[in-house]
Amino acid sequence: MRLMASILLCLVFTPAALADYTTSRTWFRSLDQDDRLVLQFSLMFTDKYVALADGLFGRRTYEAIISFQTRHGLPRDGILSPPERESLVSEAAALWAITGFRFIDDAATGLTLGVPTALLRPAGSTSRGSRWESPNGAVELETVSIPVDETSYTVLFDRLTTEKATRHVGYSTIKPSFFIISGTTHGKVFYTRFQRDRFETRGFSLAWTPEVDAVFSPLAIAMSNSLSVSDTRITNSPRASPAQPVTSPRIAPNTPEPHQGFGSGFFVDASHVVTAGHVVEGCGSIEIVGYGKASLLRTDATNDLAVLQSRGRSGASAKLRRGPVRLGEEIVALGYPLTIAMADTLTVTGGNVNALSGLGGDSRILRISAPIQPGNSGGPLVDRSGNIVGLVTSKLDELRTLEIAGTLPQKVNFALKASLIDNFLASAGIEPDYSSDTFEPVSIADVAEIAKPFTVQLHCRPE
Known part of the structure; x- marks a missing residue:
């Protein structure tokens, strides 16, 4: 595995860039775990770090650091000094505060989801979940819960990835326990994530106009990272039968x-x-x-x-x-x-x-x-x-x-x-x-x- 990883790195990066990548990785690993996670979560808001804040170094972490350095006219070496890291965290914190990102328990679906409450307001409920929207209607958020005996997990994925005249799927992936779909629909950009369990398929769909993409594209990733099952539905849900190990x-x-x-x-x-x-x-x-x-x-x-x-x-x-x-x-x-x-x-x-x-x-x-x-x-x-x-x-x-x-x-x-x-x-x-x-x-x-x-x-x- 290490040999294969080395070969892939050589194919992706030039020798100079590979040296910078290796040096950046060494620097990143020298940080405390707290600092690594804060750095990744900050980059999620500021420089399109589209991955989990897990404290592990990879290509996406490196590219996001380089993006931050490029925007601020810093040397593109993948290493941030303490003042530069402080600047990154402050920039991300300002965006966090502006959006009012808070964790909301959605009683209609049993999900907990991070919602930018300063940008979206509750807009009622549907037969399958809850809705939020921006005051001008440019952004819409909907949570959904669908019993698997009504629509199976794979059938739902196939249905949502079907191309239509007003809907184009630009990216989709399905795993045993979740799927993600993104693209455009009715002139808006959308991001959808659903999680699978034994009884229900639950998730959210966020759609926004291209004019606010710079704000809501990173927010969609942060919301996807925040998605979980809330306490209320956990307490009341039937106990699952033994299952094979699943990640x-x-x-x-x-x-x-x-x-x-x-x-x-x-x-x-x-x-x-x-x-x-x-x-x-x-x-x-x-x-x-x-x-x-x-x-x-x-x-x-x-x-x-x-x-x-x-x-x-x-x-x-x-x-x-x-x-x-x-x-x-x-x-x-x-x-x-x-x-x-x-x-x-x-x-x-x-x-x-x-x-x-x-x-x-x-x-x-x-x-x-x-x-x-x-x-x-x-x-x-x-x-x-x-x-x-x-x-x-x-x-x-x-x-x-x-x-x-x-x-x-x-x-x-x-x-x-x-x-x-x-x-x-x-x-x-x-x-x-x-x-x-x-x-x-x-x-x-x-x-x-x-x-x-x-x-x-x-x-x-x-x-």
Whole structure:
């Protein structure tokens, strides 16, 4: 694979450009993960970075950096100095603020979607979803939910890609779990993304006039990155039957390269471990420390989740809490951060639930005050009785780092809610244990004793 990648790079870039690409990649990888993600998310708004903000370097990241340098008359070497990066983030933050980009729960379809609320306003509902539009009608947004027993996933794709006199499809791709179509219709540019699950095909379509393409073309990519299933529909949806491992959709991702790193996770039954998706992304092999090698069963890129099959069996497993988490409730985060400095020491930190949603009102997320460090990602967030209320994930924090005010969050951490973990496990045919409806709080030391047996360290190796 590395040989093939090298051959392709030589075909695409001249020797000088290839040297710049290699130097740019080395520089990019030297940045902290926070900085890499903020840079990519900023480029999504400013320089048509049409991929997932994942912290991985690829051709699209390089081309977007070169675009930024070209626009600002900077040396086109693929390397941004700290002042240049600050300028990029400020430019993106200004665009973010102008558009009022916020995460909206659409009750009609059960989707959560980033919507530029300063540019679009609610325009009522349809028989299949909800509508938004700009005041002058130049831009239209529609969410749609279609039962698969009414129109199958592939039939819907075929129908939407059929050429008509007033509709031209310029790009389309279909994967097992999502499809994307873009083109022109009735004089407008459109972008459509639908996600597939067992019972419904759900997604959105955004259409805009060519005059506002410079604004809405990057917004369409940002909205596509933001699309997910909301808590309400997750709670009420039927549990899925066992399925074959499927990787959730990504929008033109950079090609992952094998890497080495550490993270955390927790057993949800005797042989399955849940963790954050980015912890195991690009791993040649995965080890659950103390239990041996593990295989990756399923991932959900949208919600940054992964489940592993352990070769060794655990005598303890976590219990998911079904009841709601309260604002201000005391919580405890466990994991194995800063492994190089702290070896394999389990770290326990306490805090509170500071908000019941993440940046931009993302209802999938809990905002917590418990300190976390690199390596905590994927670890359990538990209540004061040791029940799972979330999964610590620095990646969601990093992907949402540009706030509407244009500042980066300081000492603010996030966890994915337990309801999304439950739904994810259901899609993989895994039935976790649940806590009882009543439970008594105990000391943090006692919580640590409860959670330590099911909390594990993960080691990602290149091969």
